[in-house]
Amino acid sequence: MTPRQIRQFNHDLLKWFHEKGRSLPWRETNNPYYIWVSEIMLQQTQVNTVIPYYNRFISRFPTLHALAEAQEESVLKSWEGLGYYSRARNLQKGVREVAEKYNGQVPDDKDKLLSIHGIGPYTAGALLSIAFSEPEPAVDGNVMRVMSRIFLIDDDIAKAKAKKEFENVVQELIAEADPRAFNQSLMDLGAMICHPKNPECPECPVRNHCRAYDEGVQTEYPVKSGKAKPKTADYAVLLISDSEGKILIEQRPDSGLLAGLWQFPMIGESEGGKAAVQKLAGEKIGQSVHLTKESFTHTHRFSHLVWNLSLYSGVICDPIIPGERQEWLPVSELEKRPFPVSHQKVIDWLKKNRRNDT
DNA sequence: AATTCGGGGTA
């Protein structure tokens, strides 16, 4: 684009944004900590899903220091159900880093931001532009889709390399714009008009600048290669209760899938058969236990994994002393711990079917 | 450069 075309593009885009842009909780503030929280929550997560989580989170951790000083488990509890839990752990790590290294002030320097845990190229750009009004690109899925159509860029956006190309394009456009409004207007355009499947081009404020619209090939962009088929894993979920009706739960490891969350003990069911489950359950719990296969089963789909869960229950008369990451809890207190959604389904079943109240 | 990290909305 020529400088004149760039000015016209900016004018058309920002005029639309000020008239039709979304009003969102995190747009009512310039507090870098609030913007930071919102950007982390919004990673791979839709706006409407985030809104209630954001409001609760800010209400519970109203300042950067409040989050820095919180128990990690209470942070995970606030994140429960939102997914990608390492985001929450890294956010708190990053906040603690800012509290110690930068006296609680979120730095407005790109390299310093990128050195903070959980802040990558996108989030650094978003903070610099939205919180500090610096002309930095913030390239996410929306921006790649919009720009791929406007300039007919056919790089595979599933590849890491493609992002640089889009950052260069945005960098040229943003130079003459209000960076804060510019980056957010691209995201709103991507979310409200320039949809992946059925873009509403007649409503688009920049369709006159769009090469894909000009050539009628909007739906062929962006170019994106496919993902691998998720693998499946079968598990026996153990509902072990003591004579008082307390349930044995355990905390998952500090790294990997669902790190730090709580769950009912699980056993890989690869070979199937109740006898095998019974034997492994005895080893896991530390004493032999008679299990009953319940009718409850549940399939949980992650983006890269499928869990097939089936439920076994058993009662222990002489309860074991719980291990380091285990605990006996009454059903009524399970909600104090953060559980993954798959095991919340088990809790739902338990509350409907429990035979002995506690 | 490819894989691992959740869960829900949408056509």
Added chain:
DNA sequence: TACCCAGAATT
């Protein structure tokens, strides 16, 4: 179903 979502860390 399949794809997408205000991506980053790890391998």
